[in-house]
Amino acid sequence: MITTSHVWLRRSATPMAIAAIPAILFILLFVFYAGWTIWTSFTDLALLGRKSVNPNFVWFDNYIRLVTRDGFLASVWTTTVFTFFSAIVGQCGIGLLLAILLKNSRFKLKSVVEFAILFGWLAPDVVAAFMWNAFASSDGMINVMILQPLGFEKVNLLNEYAIEVVIIANIWKGTAWSYLLFSAALDTVSKEVIEAAYMDGANALQRLRHVLLPLLRAQIATNLLFVTIWTYAFFSLIYALTGGGPGRETEVLSIYMYKQAFDVGKLGYGSAVAIAMMLIVGVLSVFYVRQSKDQTK
Numbered sequence: 001m002i003t004t005s006h007v008w009l010r011r012s013a014t015p016m017a018i019a020a021i022p023a024i025l026f027i028l029l030f031v032f033y034a035g036w037t038i039w040t041s042f043t044d045l046a047l048l049g050r051k052s053v054n055p056n057f058v059w060f061d062n063y064i065r066l067v068t069r070d071g072f073l074a075s076v077w078t079t080t081v082f083t084f085f086s087a088i089v090g091q092c093g094i095g096l097l098l099a100i101l102l103k104n105s106r107f108k109l110k111s112v113v114e115f116a117i118l119f120g121w122l123a124p125d126v127v128a129a130f131m132w133n134a135f136a137s138s139d140g141m142i143n144v145m146i147l148q149p150l151g152f153e154k155v156n157l158l159n160e161y162a163i164e165v166v167i168i169a170n171i172w173k174g175t176a177w178s179y180l181l182f183s184a185a186l187d188t189v190s191k192e193v194i195e196a197a198y199m200d201g202a203n204a205l206q207r208l209r210h211v212l213l214p215l216l217r218a219q220i221a222t223n224l225l226f227v228t229i230w231t232y233a234f235f236s237l238i239y240a241l242t243g244g245g246p247g248r249e250t251e252v253l254s255i256y257m258y259k260q261a262f263d264v265g266k267l268g269y270g271s272a273v274a275i276a277m278m279l280i281v282g283v284l285s286v287f288y289v290r291q292s293k294d295q296t297k
Contacts, residue, residue, distance in 0.1 A: 062268055128237055257273040
């Protein structure tokens with residue numbers, strides 16, 4: 001049987017090698033552009049002008065500018081606030097809550113809620129941005145159907161509460177992932193464990209805190225890892241909705257990087273922002289992985 005398998009491997013070696021070529025090319029392309037971005041971050045390469053043809057090697061000047069200028073540090077804070085409230089508290093927290101509440105709910109109610117959150121997840125970011133722009137504008141649905149009937153004046157929510165609108169829009173857009181992951185995780189929890197806690201006199205909150213959450217720690221850590229990475233580098237919905245404004249209120253790191261690289265034309269500095277963002281996400285990823293390993297021991 002071993003000899004037969006070796007014969008099969010020898011006969012299939014060429015087709016397998018040919019099939020692996022696209023994957024190998026993709027990996028090489030990824031490594032090339034990653035290396036190019038790192039090299040560019042140490043230069044003053046520009047999008048236009050003389051520096052676009054003959055850039056100079058400036059060593060760590062771009063990275064020094066990151067910590068000495070308010071634009072980058074302000075974007076880091078905005079991105080951190082956006083990620084914490086929209087990904088950690090919003091998507092992960094609401095996704096877990098919905099999964100728990102809908103686990104034993106009636107089929108019709110569960111179907112309606114699942115359709116609503118899945119629609120947000122499947123809608124393209126640009127379409128979602130136009131929808132939320134229509135909701136939050138001065139003549140939008142929130143003003144016409146909620147605020148004005150209650151006697152409040154019109155409010156342009158995208159000007160007055162831009163970061164809050166962006167956070168809520170992203171929660172609506174991405175909660176489905178967390179909900180589906182936690183719904184699948186809850187199906188693996190033994191009913192006997194929950195019933196035993198109930199028989200011991202534990203109320204609903206105690207069963208959640210002392211039984212369900214400890215059993216779901218690995219899934220929670222995994223979900224936090226993914227939603228944090230995705231949200232920290234999120235771009236399309238925010239850019240289409242606010243463009244980083246008003247002012248710099250919603251200028252997260254991805255938008256700050258885009259503006260510095262393509263609007264201002266400083267590709268070298270924009271590459272440094274990209275590397276810094278990658279390092280921040282890398283540190284967060286290591287933290288989550290370590291937490292996940294500690295919890296499984």
